[in-house]
Amino acid sequence: MLRISNLRVQIPGGPTILKNISFEVQPGQFIAIKGASGSGKSMLLKSLALQHKWSGGSYYFEGEDIFKQGLAGKLKIRRAVAYLEEKPSLYQNKTSLKNVSIGAVTQTPAWRRWTGMLRNDDYMGAMDTIEKLGLLDKAHQKASTLSGGERQRIAIARALVHGAKVIAADEPVAGLDPHTADRVLSDLKRLATEQRVTVIAVLDQGDWAERFADRIIGLNNGELVLDVRGRRLTEREKMLL
Secondary structure, eight states: OEEEEEEEEEOTTSOEEEEEEEEEEOTTOEEEEEEOTTSSHHHHHHHHTTSSOOSEEEEEETTEETGGGTHHHHHHHHHHEEEEOSSOOOOTTSBHHHHHHHOOTTTSOHHHHHHOOOOHHHHHHHHHHHHHTTOGGGTTSBGGGOOHHHHHHHHHHHHHHTTOSEEEEESTTTTOOHHHHHHHHHHHHHHHHHHOOEEEEEOOSTTHHHHHOSEEEEEETTEEEEEEESSOOOHHHHHHO
16 A cells, blocks of 8 residues: 655755665554654654655555656645644634544645635534544534544544545654543554554554554664564564664
8 A cells, every 4th residue: 555665864964864764554554653762753754644855765655656646646645644743733713523624734725724614525524533533522612622632533533534544643642641542542443443544653652552553663763673563572672772
């Protein structure tokens, strides 16, 4: 489904953040990314969502060479791969329903974001997705009133409603209490299992990666040093990170 080869990201006039990263991802996989601070985890997610310019490498999505397709290829990725920040960027004065329906900046035209106009199909699809994530009672509340875990789940719903096939989540449970974190990751796991949505998440805290991921990828100083099935890591493997 998604394959990157020799991904390299260098800051102009500065250091190389990612060094020849190559791996392949299948539909429905839940992949955790681990590594020390500054290892390139967030940059990897941003690169997958084309939120940051590549310095080199090849990007294949659903069998197509994205960069050879020019702007059309890049727009396809920005619709299909949703980048979720640690603290989701929502429209604070709009309801959860409007946030889900309108979409993020890369997903919908400007006029739609400004007016907040909803078609009936948009409304029903958004409400259905919000309900599946257990937030139906929050649909008509403003985003500013939501808890951290609720904001994450609304951001997930927004990505799904607008056609995301891959969710790239940067520390989605950072700062959340254990119960809420478990709920967010359980929702992501269920989406991967039942809807074949691919989840790639930075999960550096605790044992979340070992508990939820099908596969664990490890980075160290911008290099891929670990790629194993989801399980408890050995001491040797931890030393690589």
